[in-house]
Amino acid sequence: MTPAVSFQRVSRHFGSMRAVDDVTLDIAPGEFFAMLGPSGSGKTTCLRLIAGFEQPTYGHIEIFGETAEGLPPYRRNVNTVFQDYALFPHMTVGENVAYGLMIKGMARADREVKAAAALAMVKLEGFGDRRPSQLSGGQRQRVALARALVNEPKVLLLDEPLGALDLKLREQMQEELKALQKQLGITFVFVTHDQGEALSMADRVAIFNAGRILQAGSPTDVYERPQSRFVADFVGSSNIMAPEFSAAHGGPGVWISLRPEKISVLKASDKPPVGHGSAEGLVAATHYQGSVTRIVINSGGARLTAAIPAGTSRFHEGDIVRFVWSKDSIVAMEHGE
Amino acid sequence: MRSEGAAWPLRFAAAAGLAFLHLPLALIFLYAFTTEEKSFQFPPPGYTARWFGTAWFDRPDIWPPLVLSLKVALFATLLALIFGTLAAAALARARFFGKESLSLLFILPIALPGIITGIALRSAFDIMNLPFSTWTIVLGHATFCIVVVYNNVLARFRRTSASMIEASMDLGADGFQTFRYVVLPQIASALLAGGMLAFALSFDEVIVTTFTAGQQATLPIWMLGELLRPRQRPVTNVVAIFVIAVTFIPIIFAYYLTRDGEHIAGGGK
Numbered sequence: 001m002t003p004a005v006s007f008q009r010v011s012r013h014f015g016s017m018r019a020v021d022d023v024t025l026d027i028a029p030g031e032f033f034a035m036l037g038p039s040g041s042g043k044t045t046c047l048r049l050i051a052g053f054e055q056p057t058y059g060h061i062e063i064f065g066e067t068a069e070g071l072p073p074y075r076r077n078v079n080t081v082f083q084d085y086a087l088f089p090h091m092t093v094g095e096n097v098a099y100g101l102m103i104k105g106m107a108r109a110d111r112e113v114k115a116a117a118a119l120a121m122v123k124l125e126g127f128g129d130r131r132p133s134q135l136s137g138g139q140r141q142r143v144a145l146a147r148a149l150v151n152e153p154k155v156l157l158l159d160e161p162l163g164a165l166d167l168k169l170r171e172q173m174q175e176e177l178k179a180l181q182k183q184l185g186i187t188f189v190f191v192t193h194d195q196g197e198a199l200s201m202a203d204r205v206a207i208f209n210a211g212r213i214l215q216a217g218s219p220t221d222v223y224e225r226p227q228s229r230f231v232a233d234f235v236g237s238s239n240i241m242a243p244e245f246s247a248a249h250g251g252p253g254v255w256i257s258l259r260p261e262k263i264s265v266l267k268a269s270d271k272p273p274v275g276h277g278s279a280e281g282l283v284a285a286t287h288y289q290g291s292v293t294r295i296v297i298n299s300g301g302a303r304l305t306a307a308i309p310a311g312t313s314r315f316h317e318g319d320i321v322r323f324v325w326s327k328d329s330i331v332a333m334e335h336g337e
Numbered sequence: 338m339r340s341e342g343a344a345w346p347l348r349f350a351a352a353a354g355l356a357f358l359h360l361p362l363a364l365i366f367l368y369a370f371t372t373e374e375k376s377f378q379f380p381p382p383g384y385t386a387r388w389f390g391t392a393w394f395d396r397p398d399i400w401p402p403l404v405l406s407l408k409v410a411l412f413a414t415l416l417a418l419i420f421g422t423l424a425a426a427a428l429a430r431a432r433f434f435g436k437e438s439l440s441l442l443f444i445l446p447i448a449l450p451g452i453i454t455g456i457a458l459r460s461a462f463d464i465m466n467l468p469f470s471t472w473t474i475v476l477g478h479a480t481f482c483i484v485v486v487y488n489n490v491l492a493r494f495r496r497t498s499a500s501m502i503e504a505s506m507d508l509g510a511d512g513f514q515t516f517r518y519v520v521l522p523q524i525a526s527a528l529l530a531g532g533m534l535a536f537a538l539s540f541d542e543v544i545v546t547t548f549t550a551g552q553q554a555t556l557p558i559w560m561l562g563e564l565l566r567p568r569q570r571p572v573t574n575v576v577a578i579f580v581i582a583v584t585f586i587p588i589i590f591a592y593y594l595t596r597d598g599e600h601i602a603g604g605g606k
Binding site for chain 2: 052053072074079080082083100104147148
C-alpha cells in the first residue's frame with residue numbers, strides 16, 4: 001500500500017543547524033501519527049516539510065506516492081491546523097471556514113452550505129456570523145479545525161493544536177479529535193511535546209531528538225520497550241540505571257529502564273519473591289501526587305523512584321526500605337544514548 | 338497625592354501652552370473676515386465675508402499653485418504607498434546583517450532637516466541634468482512621505498501573525514490571492530492612515546519644495562509671496578483656512594483609524 005506520507009533520508013539544514021537530520025519515515029493512510037519531542041527536536045520542521053512551508057535540503061518526500069519537494073503549499077492536498085490557529089481576523093468565522101473553497105472557485109451558496117456543515121462537525125453550529133475575536137480559545141481552535149477539514153485534505157497536519165488550551169478542555173478535545181479522525185478516516189499527523197497526549201491519541205508515535213527519530217512505534221511499544229535512554233526518560237518517567245547497577249542487581253550488564261509503577265515497596269527485612277530483583281535503600285523523599293505516591297530512595301549512590309497507589313504507603317523519609325521488581329519489567333536498552 | 342486632577346499651577350501651565358499653540362490659528366480665521374486689507378490690525382475695524390468671493394472669482398493667480406500642490410501631493414502619496422509598503426513588507430519579517438542600518442536609512446529623510454534633503458536633491462538633479470518640473474517636487478516629497486507609510490505599514494505587519502500568510506497558502510491561495518484576500522485587508526487601514534498623513538505632509542511642505550521647484554510655486558510658496566503684497570491680504574487667510582481644512586481632516590481621520598494602540602510615527606513633521 002502506498003504510504004500517505006513517506007520521508008526518504010530527508011534532511012533540512014538551516015545554515016550549520018541540522019533541524020531535520022536524515023529522517024526516514026512512512027505514515028500509513030488513515031493513521032493517527034504523533035511526532036513527539038522536546039522543542040527544537042525537528043518535529044515541527046518535519047510537519048512544515050509535509051505542508052510545503054519548508055523544502056528538504058536533501059532527501060525525498062512523497063505524499064500518496066506523489067513527489068512533494070518543489071511543490072508550493074497551495075499545490076498540496078494537505079491542510080494544517082496552526083499552533084496559534086492563524087484565523088483571519090477581518091473575516092467572519094463562516095468566511096474563514098469557506099476560504100479554501102472560495103479560492104478553489106466554488107459558488108458562494110455551495111461553500112456556505114459546506115462551511116456550515118464543517119462548523120456543525122466541530123460543534124459550532126450558528127457561529128458562522130461571528131468574528132474570531134468574539135470566540136474563546138477552544139472555539140477558535142475548532143474553527144481552525146473546520147477550516148482545514150472542509151477542504152477534505154488527504155493529510156491533516158496539526159501543530160501543537162491543544163497547547164494553548166487549559167487541561168480540562170485539552171482532555172475533551174483529545175477525545176473529540178480522536179473520534180473525528182476515526183469518523184473521517186483522514187491521516188492525521190500531530191506534533192506535540194506532551195507525551196501523555198501522544199500516547200493517548202496516536203496509533204503510532206515517533207520520538208524526535210536533535211533532528212532525528214530515535215524510535216517509532218505504537219504507544220505501548222515506545223512506553224514499554226524504549227530502545228534508548230532518551231526515549232525511556234521522555235516518554236513517561238523512568239528509572240534509568242547504569243550497567244553496573246543492573247549487573248549488581250541480577251539484571252543484564254547494559255543500561256536498563258525500570259518504570260516507577262513496576263516497583264513495589266517492602267520493609268527492608270522482607271525477602272523479595274523468586275524471580276524478582278531488589279534494592280535496599282534509605283527513603284530520601286516521598287511525593288504525594290493524588291492518585292499515586294512517589295517514593296525516592298538512595299541505594300548505594302543510585303537514586304530510584306517507585307510509584308505506588310496513594311494511601312497504601314506506610315513509609316516515611318529516613319526509613320530503610322526494599323524496592324522489589326519483577327525481572328520481566330526490566331527493559332534493556334540497545335542504545336546507551 | 339491624588340491621582341485624578343493635577344495641581345492648579347500645572348493646569349494653568351498646560352492651558353497657557355495650548356493657548357500659545359492655538360491662538361495664532363484663531364487669528365488666521367479672524368483676519369479672513371477683516372475689512373482692513375493693507376495690514377493686520379487688532380481688533381479688526383469691521384467684519385466682512387467678501388474675501389471669500391474675491392478669492393474665488395477675482396484671483397486667478399491662486400489656482401495654478403493650488404492645482405500644482407494637489408498634483409504633487411497626490412503623486413508623492415501614490416509613490417509613498419507603493420514603495421513604503423514594499424519596504425515594510427521586505428523588512429517586517431526578514432532578519433539579515435545590516436537590517437537595522439537599512440531601516441534607519443528609510444526613516445532618515447524625516448529626521449533630516451528639510452534643508453539638507455533639499456540641497457542634496459537639488460545637487461543630485463543638477464548632476465543628472467534634470468530640469469525642475471512637477472516631478473522633481475514629487476521626488477523631493479516622496480522622500481519623507483515614504484517614511485510615513487513605511488512606519489504605519491511596518492507597525493501593522495508586526496501586529497499580524499506570520500502564520501496567517503502561511504494559513505492562506507495552506508488553504509490553496511497563491512501569492513497574489515494571499516495578498517489580495519489576507520494581506521491587503523490587514524494593512525488597508527494602515528495604508529489609508531499613512532496615505533492621508535503623507536498627503537497632508539506634502540501639501541504644505543515649503544523647505545524641500547523651495548529647493549526642488551525652480552520657478553514653480555506650490556500653494557505654501559505662493560502664500561509666502563502673498564505676505565509681501567500691499568493689498569488684499571485677507572485673501573491669503575482665506576486660502577490658509579482652505580489649507581487647514583485640507584490637511585487637518587485627513588490627519589483626524591488617520592488618528593481615528595489607527596488609534597487602537599498604534600502610534601503614527603513621523604506624524605509630527
